[in-house]
Amino acid sequence: MSDVTRLTLADAREGLKKKQFSATELTQAFVKAIEAGNAALNAYVLPTPERALKQAAASDARLAKGTAGPLEGLPLGIKDLFCTAGVRTTACSNVLGEFTPTYESTVTQNLFDAGAVMLGKLNNDEFAMGSSNETSRFGPVVNPWRRKAASGALSNTNLVPGGSSGGSSAAVAADLCLGATATDTGGSIRQPAALTGTVGIKPTYGRCSRWGIVAFASSLDQAGPIAKTVRDAAVLLGTMASYDPKDSTSVDTPVPDYEAALGRSIKGLRVGVPKEYRVNGMSPEIDDLWQRGIAWLKAAGATVHDISLPHTKYALPAYYIVAPAECSSNLARYDGVRYGLRVPGEDLIDTYERTRAAGFGKEVRRRVLIGTYVLSAGYYDAYYLKAQKVRTLIKKDFDDAWSKVDVVLTPTTPSPAFGFGEKAGDPIAMYLEDIFTVTVNMAGLPGISVPGGLSGQGTPLGLQLIGKPFDEATLFSAAQVIEDAAGHFHVDNSWWVGAKG
Amino acid sequence: MQVDEATVRRIARLARIRITDEEATSLQGELSGILDWVTQLDEVQTDGVEPMTRVIPMTLKKRADVVTDGDKADDIVKNAPASEDHFFVVPKVIE
Numbered sequence: 111m112s113d114v115t116r117l118t119l120a121d122a123r124e125g126l127k128k129k130q131f132s133a134t135e136l137t138q139a140f141v142k143a144i145e146a147g148n149a150a151l152n153a154y155v156l157p158t159p160e161r162a163l164k165q166a167a168a169s170d171a172r173l174a175k176g177t178a179g180p181l182e183g184l185p186l187g188i189k190d191l192f193c194t195a196g197v198r199t200t201a202c203s204n205v206l207g208e209f210t211p212t213y214e215s216t217v218t219q220n221l222f223d224a225g226a227v228m229l230g231k232l233n234n235d236e237f238a239m240g241s242s243n244e245t246s247r248f249g250p251v252v253n254p255w256r257r258k259a260a261s262g263a264l265s266n267t268n269l270v271p272g273g274s275s276g277g278s279s280a281a282v283a284a285d286l287c288l289g290a291t292a293t294d295t296g297g298s299i300r301q302p303a304a305l306t307g308t309v310g311i312k313p314t315y316g317r318c319s320r321w322g323i324v325a326f327a328s329s330l331d332q333a334g335p336i337a338k339t340v341r342d343a344a345v346l347l348g349t350m351a352s353y354d355p356k357d358s359t360s361v362d363t364p365v366p367d368y369e370a371a372l373g374r375s376i377k378g379l380r381v382g383v384p385k386e387y388r389v390n391g392m393s394p395e396i397d398d399l400w401q402r403g404i405a406w407l408k409a410a411g412a413t414v415h416d417i418s419l420p421h422t423k424y425a426l427p428a429y430y431i432v433a434p435a436e437c438s439s440n441l442a443r444y445d446g447v448r449y450g451l452r453v454p455g456e457d458l459i460d461t462y463e464r465t466r467a468a469g470f471g472k473e474v475r476r477r478v479l480i481g482t483y484v485l486s487a488g489y490y491d492a493y494y495l496k497a498q499k500v501r502t503l504i505k506k507d508f509d510d511a512w513s514k515v516d517v518v519l520t521p522t523t524p525s526p527a528f529g530f531g532e533k534a535g536d537p538i539a540m541y542l543e544d545i546f547t548v549t550v551n552m553a554g555l556p557g558i559s560v561p562g563g564l565s566g567q568g569t570p571l572g573l574q575l576i577g578k579p580f581d582e583a584t585l586f587s588a589a590q591v592i593e594d595a596a597g598h599f600h601v602d603n604s605w606w607v608g609a610k611g
Numbered sequence: 612m613q614v615d616e617a618t619v620r621r622i623a624r625l626a627r628i629r630i631t632d633e634e635a636t637s638l639q640g641e642l643s644g645i646l647d648w649v650t651q652l653d654e655v656q657t658d659g660v661e662p663m664t665r666v667i668p669m670t671l672k673k674r675a676d677v678v679t680d681g682d683k684a685d686d687i688v689k690n691a692p693a694s695e696d697h698f699f700v701v702p703k704v705i706e
Binding site for chain 1: 614618622623624628629630638644651652654664671674686689691692693701
């Protein structure tokens with residue numbers, strides 16, 4: 111049997127159906143790959159091999175009986191932001207301690223109901239706040255990709271896998287799972303996907319239930335998959351998405367068969383290219399990538415149109431008011447009383463203050479303080495209300511664009527994967543990582559990142575397609591065209607196997 | 612927007628986060644930097660613009676006002692750092 115961990119999710123599904131291997135064999139292969147590779151990559155913060163093998167055995171029984179679900183026996187990784195019943199869930203924050211939920215998030219429940227196997231919990235930036243996975247309590251995740259010198263020699267310098275879903279992107283890129291769950295508040299699915307040569311989609315706000323996902327900024331947070339291919343992402347989103355009465359912002363609209371959208375012709379599709387995304391100092395290789403993406407879509411019959419989204423440059427500063435404000439409110443629940451860490455103090459308030467000082471990392475503390483400031487008496491109108499008005503204008507930019515185009519094409523990130531510590535010292539430099547992705551969250555739209563090529567240093571670059579609300583199907587059709595033209599990007603040297611952390 | 616040390620301490624108190632003297636100093640610069648950076652929003656004309664309150668226009672669903680959940684006291688205190696007979700235990704707040 112060849113290495114089954116290299117299969118795409120869709121091919122593994124076929125292999126199980128044709129009985130080329132069992133769910134148990136498939137799961138065992140991933141358990142071994144995680145044992146051999148996780149020390150160096152730190153993608154999993156809690157591997158759950160025993161549970162995975164138990165789930166796989168149940169899948170094999172259902173496969174034999176002919177009662178298999180759509181994801182039967184397929185091993186996935188779950189971001190540690192998703193509450194998993196009986197399995198420690200920490201959002202990679204010390205403040206959650208050894209929190210072990212007694213309930214299951216709706217998204218993971220949907221996956222398990224469909225037969226999926228959980229290999230373990232994946233690393234992320236603390237409370238999903240970060241773009242490099244450097245703020246996790248469990249330490250940083252390492253990108254499986256490394257830079258290549260002109261001679262072809264592989265550099266030893268570790269690169270970040272993007273964030274906040276850095277464990278998800280690294281695990282998928284290194285074949286430590288067939289696919290992974292992720293969440294995206296300002297780019298946390300699409301940016302790590304771009305930096306690791308994987309596919310990531312943030313669906314329309316309301317498409318996936320947020321119930322049981324540790325909250326960061328409730329009006330921006332959405333779940334979605336990171337996967338090896340566009341098809342795999344379509345398969346996973348089809349199961350993750352659902353209407354859920356437990357999330358009042360979840361939208362009661364049918365989930366289409368996304369797989370059926372793959373291979374659909376994009377002849378006549380109107381593609382918008384926003385001039386405001388041509389930012390100062392954009393590297394020539396990112397511009398080349400963008401031009402290639404335009405050419406591929408044109409060659410498939412799409413028409414390309416210059417458009418303007420005039421409030422683009424204000425999306426990031428508005429985001430850094432709205433997101434911290436909502437985070438300071440959401441994170442008020444971590445009080446050392448009901449769950450997680452408690453650092454005893456002289457009285458109750460002192461207990462709160464010591465617990466939160468010890469439990470939250472530096473970036474989380476910074477954002478809670480910014481959020482508290484902008485929401486405090488006398489400042490609400492100047493900051494939060496202003497930002498929410500700007501948000502209306504950002505959404506209007508897109509509403510206007512939809513009369514002329516069906517999708518918008520942009521690069522996913524301004525640059526390829528960077529080294530550790532390169533941007534950690536300057537919060538604003540790190541925030542600029544999300545410059546092309548954050549508008550999509552502000553407007554609640556769906557966005558997909560699909561690999562478009564490699565940088566001059568041999569590391570992946572991503573193209574982003576933005577769609578109309580609830581039109582993920584068109585994104586999948588167009589992303590498939592890009593994937594067919596660009597090809598797949600797989601790390602060609604598994605340096606992490608057997609390497610020490 | 613220059614944030615002074617007294618403001619940093621007031622905000623930290625509101626946020627219930629204990630900060631050291633050293634943090635009170637470094638946070639002044641960090642918070643001022645971020646608040647300076649977001650003032651570019653002042654360039655945007657927003658008179659008469661409604662603030663965005665929801666991403667997708669929809670009316671909230673209603674359901675019958677009946678109990679649909681409960682009897683989970685064990686679950687609720689399961690992760691508590693200190694509990695007794697289904698109560699959370701906290702330091703004394705009333706003398």
